[in-house]
Amino acid sequence: MDKQTVTIYDVAERAGVSMATVSRVVNGNQNVKPATRKKVLDVIEELDYRPNAVARGLASKKTTTVGVLIPELSNPFFARLADGIHDIAAMYHYDILLTSPEEGKNGDVSALNSLLAKQVDGIIIIGYRLSEAMTKELQNIRTPVVLAGTTLEGMSNIASVNINHEQATKEAVTILTEFTDQVALVVGPLTDYINGHRRLEGYKKALEDQKIKYNEGLIFESPYTLEAGRNLAERLIDSGAKAAFVTDDLLAVGILNTLIELGHRVPDDFQLMSANNTVYTEICRPKLSSVQHPVYDIGAVSMRLLTKMMTGEEIEDKNIILLHSIKQKDSTK
Amino acid sequence: MDKQTVTIYDVAERAGVSMATVSRVVNGNQNVKPATRKKVLDVIEELDYRPNAVARGLASKKTTTVGVLIPELSNPFFARLADGIHDIAAMYHYDILLTSPEEGKNGDVSALNSLLAKQVDGIIIIGYRLSEAMTKELQNIRTPVVLAGTTLEGMSNIASVNINHEQATKEAVTILTEFTDQVALVVGPLTDYINGHRRLEGYKKALEDQKIKYNEGLIFESPYTLEAGRNLAERLIDSGAKAAFVTDDLLAVGILNTLIELGHRVPDDFQLMSANNTVYTEICRPKLSSVQHPVYDIGAVSMRLLTKMMTGEEIEDKNIILLHSIKQKDSTK
DNA sequence: TTGAAAGCGCTAACAT
DNA sequence: ATGTTAGCGCTTTCAA
Numbered sequence: 001m002d003k004q005t006v007t008i009y010d011v012a013e014r015a016g017v018s019m020a021t022v023s024r025v026v027n028g029n030q031n032v033k034p035a036t037r038k039k040v041l042d043v044i045e046e047l048d049y050r051p052n053a054v055a056r057g058l059a060s061k062k063t064t065t066v067g068v069l070i071p072e073l074s075n076p077f078f079a080r081l082a083d084g085i086h087d088i089a090a091m092y093h094y095d096i097l098l099t100s101p102e103e104g105k106n107g108d109v110s111a112l113n114s115l116l117a118k119q120v121d122g123i124i125i126i127g128y129r130l131s132e133a134m135t136k137e138l139q140n141i142r143t144p145v146v147l148a149g150t151t152l153e154g155m156s157n158i159a160s161v162n163i164n165h166e167q168a169t170k171e172a173v174t175i176l177t178e179f180t181d182q183v184a185l186v187v188g189p190l191t192d193y194i195n196g197h198r199r200l201e202g203y204k205k206a207l208e209d210q211k212i213k214y215n216e217g218l219i220f221e222s223p224y225t226l227e228a229g230r231n232l233a234e235r236l237i238d239s240g241a242k243a244a245f246v247t248d249d250l251l252a253v254g255i256l257n258t259l260i261e262l263g264h265r266v267p268d269d270f271q272l273m274s275a276n277n278t279v280y281t282e283i284c285r286p287k288l289s290s291v292q293h294p295v296y297d298i299g300a301v302s303m304r305l306l307t308k309m310m311t312g313e314e315i316e317d318k319n320i321i322l323l324h325s326i327k328q329k330d331s332t333k
Numbered sequence: 334m335d336k337q338t339v340t341i342y343d344v345a346e347r348a349g350v351s352m353a354t355v356s357r358v359v360n361g362n363q364n365v366k367p368a369t370r371k372k373v374l375d376v377i378e379e380l381d382y383r384p385n386a387v388a389r390g391l392a393s394k395k396t397t398t399v400g401v402l403i404p405e406l407s408n409p410f411f412a413r414l415a416d417g418i419h420d421i422a423a424m425y426h427y428d429i430l431l432t433s434p435e436e437g438k439n440g441d442v443s444a445l446n447s448l449l450a451k452q453v454d455g456i457i458i459i460g461y462r463l464s465e466a467m468t469k470e471l472q473n474i475r476t477p478v479v480l481a482g483t484t485l486e487g488m489s490n491i492a493s494v495n496i497n498h499e500q501a502t503k504e505a506v507t508i509l510t511e512f513t514d515q516v517a518l519v520v521g522p523l524t525d526y527i528n529g530h531r532r533l534e535g536y537k538k539a540l541e542d543q544k545i546k547y548n549e550g551l552i553f554e555s556p557y558t559l560e561a562g563r564n565l566a567e568r569l570i571d572s573g574a575k576a577a578f579v580t581d582d583l584l585a586v587g588i589l590n591t592l593i594e595l596g597h598r599v600p601d602d603f604q605l606m607s608a609n610n611t612v613y614t615e616i617c618r619p620k621l622s623s624v625q626h627p628v629y630d631i632g633a634v635s636m637r638l639l640t641k642m643m644t645g646e647e648i649e650d651k652n653i654i655l656l657h658s659i660k661q662k663d664s665t666k
Numbered sequence: 667t668t669g670a671a672a673g674c675g676c677t678a679a680c681a682t
Numbered sequence: 683a684t685g686t687t688a689g690c691g692c693t694t695t696c697a698a
Binding site: 354 | 668671673674
Binding site for chain 3: 058060
């Protein structure tokens with residue numbers, strides 16, 4: 001019936017020592033005579049005693065658990081990020097409490113609160129559009145927080161790990177402009193800081209450098225789905241664009257496949273570049289050229305940064321920018 | 334400095350009631366006079382009090398947390414399953430503690446133990462090849478466990494949610510045998526129960542029904558990667574096979590793309606059927622015909638089943654089989 | 667309807 | 683090197 005019946009008292013009694021000694025043995029405290037240690041260890045083995053992490057958490061105010069806020073697991077970009085987080089967390093013996101924000105207003109805040117209630121030692125927020133309320137909450141939170149793959153406009157006081165989206169977009173668009181002046185930008189909601197500011201900015205700078213006139217008709221906002229790509233393909237062609245930088249891989253594949261179905265040749269008639277270099281870009285034909293995010297690393301570095309914050313280590317730089325690169329494959333000239 | 338300074342005592346004092354009353358209000362106990370309730374609620378609001386879930390867990394022996402053991406997040410099949418688990422968990426207000434088994438012998442057991450130490454109320458194990466030791470542990474575990482997408486040979490005492498792999502394989506192979514007798518089976522490790530028994534069995538039965546002689550040369554074991562598909566493509570052709578049922582989507586896409594590169598026509602020269610109908614099968618060209626697992630549902634149903642077990646509800650059937658179907662797309666005739 | 671008090675299983679001073 | 687003791691913040695009888 002009971003999950004766990006064996007407590008530290010049982011071990012202490014059986015081993016003929018005090019519970020404090022058992023606690024010391026369990027926690028690797030050196031102030032225990034080897035003989036005593038052995039005796040305790042034997043009893044632990046014999047009784048199959050396992051420390052209760054909840055009780056430990058209450059007493060020590062540390063849960064060795066970190067909360068991870070993730071928009072959706074089935075997005076490979078986020079999933080890969082989570083992998084990076086998980087591996088480093090395991091390395092430092094932290095467990096991961098996973099939450100996705102519920103739908104609706106301020107779902108992210110209540111997800112955050114639920115993590116806080118469970119007394120997590122730290123929190124990683126994965127690439128997400130944060131609500132106003134959330135931003136406010138994060139201002140005066142006591143628990144260490146790292147943003148992985150997002151930034152909050154002008155909130156450099158909150159730790160973050162990212163790539164330089166403006167620069168990446170600029171590089172990608174520049175490559176496309178080598179063969180045409182008509183380069184479209186296909187992004188998610190422009191109200192999102194990264195899209196509406198960093199990426200759009202990078203796009204404009206690339207054009208500027210090439211002395212190409214900015215044309216709002218070449219900017220497309222779209223949901224990140226395969227289906228959305230179907231509809232977009234034709235609109236892209238109609239717009240006169242001869243190339244496009246697409247900020248989501250799945251969306252890019254949708255566009256790619258539809259273009260081909262419609263009889264367009266990629267990259268000859270139309271060049272495509274996507275943004276995340278997930279396995280999607282390897283599966284389609286032709287393979288999609290893409291910005292290469294160090295996605296796994298963003299997760300790993302975020303977690304490492306968080307461990308430092310949790311243990312109070314000195315942090316050199318709270319806002320880390322990781323290097324990106326451009327993988328030219330078969331969808332660009 | 335402190336994560337949380339406001340305790341139930343602070344609220345009690347400020348509201349001029351006992352902590353027991355505050356506890357009742359927080360937990361929705363009806364035995365509180367409305368006026369008292371309102372007063373307490375006001376103070377809670379004013380002090381921004383949030384119950385400490387760890388303390389609550391220790392006192393009540395319930396953590397409202399379920400552990401999920403998942404092999405890898407970046408596999409879309411598992412990720413989708415996790416989505417199903419997550420959504421239902423959220424619905425019942427459970428949080429999810431996520432763990433992947435570490436590499437090496439009995440990594441799954443230590444992952445399990447770490448979940449148990451954290452006093453999770455229940456555990457879901459996602460499609461995994463379980464070690465001997467793990468199987469043993471699961472025999473006499475006190476915490477409710479549900480296997481999602483796996484079965485343990487002859488261990489129907491452990492709850493599970495699955496599809497009928499034998500039947501699914503049989504149906505898939507039967508479709509392929511309509512146009513050729515040379516149907517290959519490409520699977521993961523045959524030592525794995527589902528592959529080596531259920532799927533192989535289904536394959537054999539399909540052949541038997543069609544009076545086709547079983548040929549061991551048409552059985553291929555392979556890792557589930559895109560690269561593995563490259564090498565396999567040629568071997569498949571050399572084996573004389575004219576069709577293949579492949580139990581992993583990514584692997585199937587690898588084979589598909591390589592076949593096409595080598596100048597073979599799919600499905601005219603070679604038919605391909607895969608097993609999980611993930612988004613991968615929609616991205617490639619031609620689109621892959623596939624067995625349609627209700628993956629999300631397996632996750633959702635597993636979690637629902639677990640909630641019942643955790644609350645001690647009556648369970649009709651601990652071993653649930655969900656229906657599958659076959660999606661014929663463009664890689665079969 | 668409310669309060670008092672005894673734990674839950676452990677950590678962490680403080681003693682010895 | 684080891685033991686004693688006071689919490690950690692909450693739930694939950696048991697009384698009132």
